[in-house]
Amino acid sequence: MAALHQNTLSALTRSEAQLSESWWQALEASGSTRTLKAEDVRQQISEFLQLLMSVLARGASQNITAAEWADTRLFLEKLSHQRALAGQDSQQTAHFIFALKGPLFATLQTEYAEQPALLAEQLWEISQLLDLLAMHTIRTFQKSREAVIKRQQEELLELSTPVVKLWDGVLALPMIGTLDSQRTQMVMESLLQRIVDTGSQIAIIDITGVPTVDTLVAQHLLKTVTAIRLMGADCIISGVRPQIAQTIVHLGLDLQGVVTKANLADALGLALRRLGLTVTQSVV
Template identity: 60%
Template sequence: MQTLAGTRLAQLFNERKSELLGEWAAQQYAITSRRGGVPEAQLRNQFAQYVDLVCAALGSSEQVDFNTATWDEVRTFLAEVSEQRARQGFTPVETAMFVFSLKAPLFARLRAQLASDPAALADLTWTISVLFDGMGLYTTEVFQSTREQVIVRQQQELLELSTPVVQLWDSILALPLIGTLDSARTQVVMESLLQKIVETGAAIAIIDITGVPTVDTLVAQHLLKTVAAARLMGADCIISGIRPQIAQTIVHLGVNLQNVITKATLADAFIVALKRTGKSVMGAAAATEAPGTPGPLRGDPFAGD
């Protein structure tokens, strides 16, 4: 019985292809217009490919079963459409309507053709329902998987953008942190910092937490792990941005930062870093007044001893 239903369905597609395209396209235009539109030529081309693949699958098997290997090419095509629409901002329902938009036109023509044969009408209606529901659900699954991949990629890109490692001076790096520091982000922070240490041969890394809203035990542990990893690469760390509230929290939590240099501001940490690397910043005026005998500018906060 399924073979007969598949043959009739393929025949219906072939005989009424233009009519089905017109009604299907009208529904698709209404959907795609809300998302900036899809060119008419592209929609027509997609419809033609879809119908040709479905008819080929219907004619290649005695069973109308979307889950069999016969329908591999249809699944591949629907996956491409779903992935494309996921990236274009369509919703899962709008994507599934690529398939479901054909059900109403098909049922209308079946009722007209098989009005005198209710048994055949019922059989073919059931076959179409099962087949198209399977295809529609498949587009939704692919859509959700694609969106999850996009979200994960965007999160990774945001993590990388939110953890820039900059070189403040020769052998001195700075890593300003903004937002919550969780396990995933800590891993990105470590990788970015360690890679930069390798590239520059830096001896000092300043981790600035001015933009971190709260510091709890977990955040403190993440910071200590980053410091330990940097030390293994031969670089000492200074943590700056220790506000009064954060200092009180760290003390209350009993977090041991005795082996880590901490400063209230990035500027204070930079001064310490310059001194530890044996460098100083000298004003241009001082260098001009005493050429050949450079000395620190009076009152210059970056001046070395």
């Protein structure tokens, strides 16, 4: 990749203000500024142009992985992360760079109006450079977006597995949705910690909201029950519907002496009796 001509750098420096304004207009016309504050985008435009001009003025190579491009890469990584948090997609984020092509090309056409061969060469060089910067932006955006999605999934898992104190010494964990290894691990950690914090003697796992029970789900439940018992507490599984009971029998699954109940009310009644408590209806 050839270096940019000195006349190219001089033309870009002289036209920086016009480049900035034309770039902003291109971004706004494309809809890439939606959900973003105008002053923030204008500040990013100004900062990026200064970084770009500074690197090119020092005669840096167009290998954007080189050390001299570190500040520019960091800027684009921060921008990508901010755009991901703002709910923009990869196309809108990458267009931050691509929208600069039009203003840059117009500037170079004016500069090399009488030198078509040199114009073609410089357009190719600047186009390749902007493409590389845009691809770096897309890659970092995807990583940021994946991190956001992963965090949201973890937060949803936490919200979908609340540990509820039903009575002194009795905890309940209502399960909703499909059980997998990651969720089981989170459930186990949350429930065991609550057992330690509250000193509870009985934990009720309610699977009314679990759509199906197969061999894998049963194994996850057994692991959780075993861990609860190792903590010195007992476990009751409630919400075993007729369809689930039939499935367990059909699969030949062995719940290894785990106490099960049809609903949470029956499980709570059993837990209270094990604690030596009796609930009676008062007469008014």
